[in-house]
Amino acid sequence: MVCKTLDIQSYIASRSELINGELDLLTSLPGTSKTLYEAARYSLFSGGKRLRPLLAIATAEALGCPPEIAQRPACALELIHTYSMIHDDLPCMDDDDFRRGKPTLHKVYPEGTAVLAGDFLLTLAFETLAQSPKLSADQRIHLIAQLAQAAGGHGMVAGQQLDIETEGQQLTLEELNIIHKGKTGALISAAFQFGGIIASASHDVLANLTQIGQLLGLAFQIIDDVLDVEKGYGSDVANAKTTYATLRGVATSKEDAQRLLQQSCALIDALPGDSATLRALAEKLVNRMN
Ligand code: GRG
Numbered sequence: 001m002v003c004k005t006l007d008i009q010s011y012i013a014s015r016s017e018l019i020n021g022e023l024d025l026l027t028s029l030p031g032t033s034k035t036l037y038e039a040a041r042y043s044l045f046s047g048g049k050r051l052r053p054l055l056a057i058a059t060a061e062a063l064g065c066p067p068e069i070a071q072r073p074a075c076a077l078e079l080i081h082t083y084s085m086i087h088d089d090l091p092c093m094d095d096d097d098f099r100r101g102k103p104t105l106h107k108v109y110p111e112g113t114a115v116l117a118g119d120f121l122l123t124l125a126f127e128t129l130a131q132s133p134k135l136s137a138d139q140r141i142h143l144i145a146q147l148a149q150a151a152g153g154h155g156m157v158a159g160q161q162l163d164i165e166t167e168g169q170q171l172t173l174e175e176l177n178i179i180h181k182g183k184t185g186a187l188i189s190a191a192f193q194f195g196g197i198i199a200s201a202s203h204d205v206l207a208n209l210t211q212i213g214q215l216l217g218l219a220f221q222i223i224d225d226v227l228d229v230e231k232g233y234g235s236d237v238a239n240a241k242t243t244y245a246t247l248r249g250v251a252t253s254k255e256d257a258q259r260l261l262q263q264s265c266a267l268i269d270a271l272p273g274d275s276a277t278l279r280a281l282a283e284k285l286v287n288r289m290n
Contacts, residue, residue, distance in 0.1 A: 180217075
């Protein structure tokens, strides 16, 4: 077990280095506004775990595709994720002063600059996919469509809107699931699809990856709710939010997450190729401490 932990840790370290290198390249040539680039980089390099691009690269690798091909398009997921965090923290949304232990972007730069830095990262994600040099035109279009679906009005943005609309209301588990599926699950799911598309996976494998992504996306959010209580962040409690922890209790929520993990691991094991690293990453995602 210890050995496996070390293996996955060094895998994460090495692939994170590739991801950070790409993100640096993508944002190192300031356009007409140096401030916009600096603001975007403040959030992009503030200690994110890089989970989504890591999952995309590990999925591609499990299906036999080298990381060098996956690393550039995988970064589009991190660009979208970072934009969503910046906008989520704004006074008109969650109005958070800190993220990852540092002042949020709108606390360091004017609020308008924070909005625009998010907009910049959102558009850069699609530009990155359109220009990914090592993919075919078909693959690039497929990735762009996949990301638009996951991040937009059928996915993350829709989930966020539902979250705002239902603020202060007591939700059922079903309603909560719909919000989580859009807000958090869609981008995690897209990471698995990304790996499949980049590795030119068959239709059947892509369908399996959809299921894996949905299961793990939900497990990820459940654990996020549990950590909010266990780590004493308490922001959900303070905001009177319905969460898995409030609806199911912490212990049952943990069991739910483990069950979803087991189901997804069975599907990961059935993928063609060597999926041991992807499995270890999925386990890490659900058993994470932050
Ligand atoms: C503003 C359009 C728009 C969308 C925002 C994703 C989202 C929608 C809001 C985030 C609210 C939130 C904190 C949800 C909990 C799950 C989550 C996305 C946690 C952060 O993801 P990690 O753990 O973050 O991958 P790091 O910091 O590692 O990058």
